Amino acid sequence: MNTRLEHLKQELWASSGKEEADLYIHNIRILNVFTEEIKEGSLVIKNGRIVALSPGWEVKAKQRYDGQGMTAIPGFMDSHIHIETTLLTPEALATVIVPWGTTTLFVDAMEIANVAGIRGLNDLLREKEELPFRLFMEVPSRVPTAPGLETTGGVLGVEEVSHLLKESNAVSLGELDPPKVLNVMDDYLRKILSAREQGRICNGHAIGLEWDDLNTYAAAGLSDDHESVEFQELKDRLSLGIRALIREGSSERNLDALITGVLDHDLPTEDLLFCTDDKHVNDIVREGHISYNVQRSIDLGMNPIKAVKIATINAARHFRLDHELGSLTPGRFADILLVPDMKTMKPQAVFKGGRLVAEKGNILEEQKGLYPAYLNHTVTLQSDLTADDFALKAEGHKALVRVIDMIPDQIINTQSRHWLKIDGGSVCPDVLQDILMLAVVERYGKNGQIGKGFVRGFQLEKGALASSVSHDHHNIVVVGTNLEDMLLAARELERTQGGFAAAWNGEILDSIALPIGGLMSPDSAGEVMEQMNRVNEAVRGLGCPMSAPFMSLSFISLPTVPQLGLTDLGLVDVLNHSLVPVVLKTE
Secondary structure, eight states, X not given: OOHHHHHHHHHHHHHTTSSXXXXXXXXXXXXXXXXXXXXXXXXXXXTTEEEEESOXXXXXXXXXXXXXXXXXEEOEEEEEEOGGGGTBOHHHHHHHHTTTTEEEEEEOOHHHHHHHHXXXXXXXXXXXXXXXXXXXXXXXXXXXXXXXXXXOSOOBOHHHHHHHHTSTTEEEXXXXXXXXXXXXXXXXXXXXXXXXXXXXXXXXXXXXXXHHHHHHHHHTTBOEEOOOOSHXXXXXXXXXXXXXXXXXOSSOBOHHHHHHHHHHTTOOOTTEEEEOBSOOHHHHHHHOSHHHHHHHHHHTTOOHHHHHHHTTHHHHHXXXXXTTSSSSSTTSBOOEEEESBTTBOOOSEEEETTEEEEETTEESOOOOOOOOGGGGOOOBOOTTOOGGGGOOBXXXXXXXXXXXXXXXXXXXXXXXXXXXXXXXXXXXXXXXXXXXXXXXXXXXXXXXXXXXXXXXXXXXXXXXXXXXXXXXXXXEEEEESSHHHHHHHHHHHHHHTSEEEEEXXXXXXXEEEOOBTTTBBSSOHHHHHHHHHHHHHHHHTTTOOOSSHHHHHHHHTOTTSSSEEEETTEEEETTTXXXXXXXXXEO
């Protein structure tokens, strides 16, 4: 007999007490996201699904769980995350997000796809049913992100994307940046149409778009956007039928401004969702995951039930999964959090599919992921690479250059122009003015190209930093005060096969190895957190005050976030999708 049919029959029998349930959670208060009420009750669970809500008959169950008067709410959902930028494998990530109540991730694994193509994507995401959270795939739409403007390790064309959209865990076409739509690029429109044919939604990345262009973007069928920084941006998106994902990551701190705007303007919340996008393990452990978004919204004055709905049923409806997830009602998966009260979003118990997976802030069972050897060998630099290769050459005594100006706590940037000294045929940084050298080194062994430029915002007084996590191509990005330390930091990442490194005075001060695709560590969350704390301390010793310096460094090379991005091919004018010169003139 069909297994699902047999299970459904069992669930129906258990829903009326004719068959023993698997789990009975009692002595609880239950949040109903449909009526926005909280009532005393109980939950009956069979085959991982809720089959009865506060039944009037005596329940017989294999297992009983006393909720001790706590409030039961649905498991939290992260509506958009690049799992790789947590620096952890899915297995290690579970140990930090599940105790905070995240039971579902919608993952755009474009990072591993840019490194290792469809093979790497499958090896990261497949066969994950035993994880203590649910993993759904937002099929990467832009691998590479900027064709012709960067070098990547993998490519996902229309055929590959269409194939992935048919996978059972695929829920959407991953984030698509504006130039692909506004410039009416056929291959990307074909990906949108393929998603529609499969009944999938299309995720957006509408950074920097104002009303007229946003109209065109919405007309293409992009369903959401996580790039709102100011409240008016969020409101514009909602006005055009684009759902707004309120993001709070490590270097993208958008929640306070957006939620404050929502509250001040009494804006409806039905079309709001929460996401982290990119958040390092240290920040998750310290402040929470989606639980932080919910808690902070409550602290800012939002009704707790509304905040929980943003993290649960709103996300489930958006991804067309509300028949399976997002509420504590019959037929849905028993993904349940027990919290002390509706103002304290720190779960004391977390259930996934009716299985207790975390309790009192701790995961109950840790898993170890196994990944193929090729993913641990993705960094190859040119053997004859020298410090002089990092220099930006120019003739004369001084040069007027474009500088990327970082904005604190955001991934967007502005640009400015500055005169810099030329010495020995190379344009020099101005460390006193916080104008540092920036380079992106091709790391796949394909061409050895190095893009060069200048950046302001890191406040390094000495030394250099390097990262192989550099969106979205993930070549090695290096910022520094001098060429020698920049070379040394890049070479260290070849030795570790990816990661972060800090160098000064001809020595490596510290580094973290991220050998899985040059993006993730095979170590536990605790070990990675300890390593991050150590290397961040080394960076502070170089003068950089940032709380997440490597996260900020990873976005400088992104050619889809205005105004400028640096790739291995050169400086990119993001809005015009073109390479522009760093040196404007010399004297």
